[in-house]
Amino acid sequence: MNKEFKKAFSETSFLVCGGCGFMGSNFIHYLFKTIPGVTVVNADLLTFAGNKNNLKGVPKGRYRFVHADIADEKEMKRLMKSADYVVNFAAETHVDRSIHHHAGSFLHSNVIGVEALLKALQSSSRVSKMVHISTDEVWGDLSLDSKKKFNEESPFRPNSPYAASKAAADLLIRSFVKTYGLPVIVSHSVNNFGPRQFPEKLIPFFYLRLSQGKTLPLYGDGKNVRDWIHVDDHTRAILTLLLKGVPGDVFAISRGEEYSNIEIAKKLLKAMKKPASLITFVKDRLGHDRRYSVDCARIRRLGWKPKYSLKQELQKTIQWYQKNSAWLADVVRRQPGINTHIRIT
Numbered sequence: 001m002n003k004e005f006k007k008a009f010s011e012t013s014f015l016v017c018g019g020c021g022f023m024g025s026n027f028i029h030y031l032f033k034t035i036p037g038v039t040v041v042n043a044d045l046l047t048f049a050g051n052k053n054n055l056k057g058v059p060k061g062r063y064r065f066v067h068a069d070i071a072d073e074k075e076m077k078r079l080m081k082s083a084d085y086v087v088n089f090a091a092e093t094h095v096d097r098s099i100h101h102h103a104g105s106f107l108h109s110n111v112i113g114v115e116a117l118l119k120a121l122q123s124s125s126r127v128s129k130m131v132h133i134s135t136d137e138v139w140g141d142l143s144l145d146s147k148k149k150f151n152e153e154s155p156f157r158p159n160s161p162y163a164a165s166k167a168a169a170d171l172l173i174r175s176f177v178k179t180y181g182l183p184v185i186v187s188h189s190v191n192n193f194g195p196r197q198f199p200e201k202l203i204p205f206f207y208l209r210l211s212q213g214k215t216l217p218l219y220g221d222g223k224n225v226r227d228w229i230h231v232d233d234h235t236r237a238i239l240t241l242l243l244k245g246v247p248g249d250v251f252a253i254s255r256g257e258e259y260s261n262i263e264i265a266k267k268l269l270k271a272m273k274k275p276a277s278l279i280t281f282v283k284d285r286l287g288h289d290r291r292y293s294v295d296c297a298r299i300r301r302l303g304w305k306p307k308y309s310l311k312q313e314l315q316k317t318i319q320w321y322q323k324n325s326a327w328l329a330d331v332v333r334r335q336p337g338i339n340t341h342i343r344i345t
Contacts, residue, residue: 013041014031014040014087015127016042020051024087027089028058029058030236040058040064044065081124086131090113132185139156144291152249156170177248185242185245185249187252190294194232208328217280219283220284224290225292228258240302240304241302258292271318
């Protein structure tokens, strides 16, 4: 669909909220690689997972960073004056932090921040469409032997404070779309993987542990299952929604590639030539979702389909971290406890 993207978005301007994080930064890189003449304003508060180094190499003449909180309605209104499209990645997303630390930061970014964005959009005369990035975790979980899959009609049953904050934002968006007719689409993506991911998430966390000769701590029995998608396929899905999605609609985004946490651990061990004895088991996380499985038929009807698989791309992801050891070392330097904390999705 790259030809369609080039035709539709050439010479347009994007406001990307949370563009210094994993998904946001990869989205921006993809825009510059794919769309001629596109310009990007990246608004990011630079909380612990935000990293300006994620944007190294983007064209300076068409990119501008703004240190801003999406909850700052006045600033969001100002930035939307020059934006044709808005994509909101800005969020607190680490499940364990929402469980073991104060949930206030999740409410601030994921609910109050979204409200400010919606109010800013309400007063905008330029923005034609906004995509808000949500999560499949709002739907709760499935049993390991279930034949069901989540879809856009599945009821919200969040099982963590993080997931509850995202569900609250989704309902807030629905109300603003229905009441004020705002041009917003919500995407519910499964677990992303790829380069530049903050190493609290499963794959980079395990890579970091193995690179330091440490064990891989798995919650419970390690059989919790997640649906995986490459971050660039997620980016292409977002652009598809901006191109063809109907405001007010919601879309589930997945590849349908499911692996248990222990299977991911074994794949990393094999790829890095490490022994299986490095797998250890620790006390399970509170409220740990057992399995996610997502049906993405609706977005496939728009012409989107994933190009990459975890089986194909995991080794390339590992190689990215190996080639960018300075990036990883800087993250660890700024978050010195990260290589010992057990924080996995």
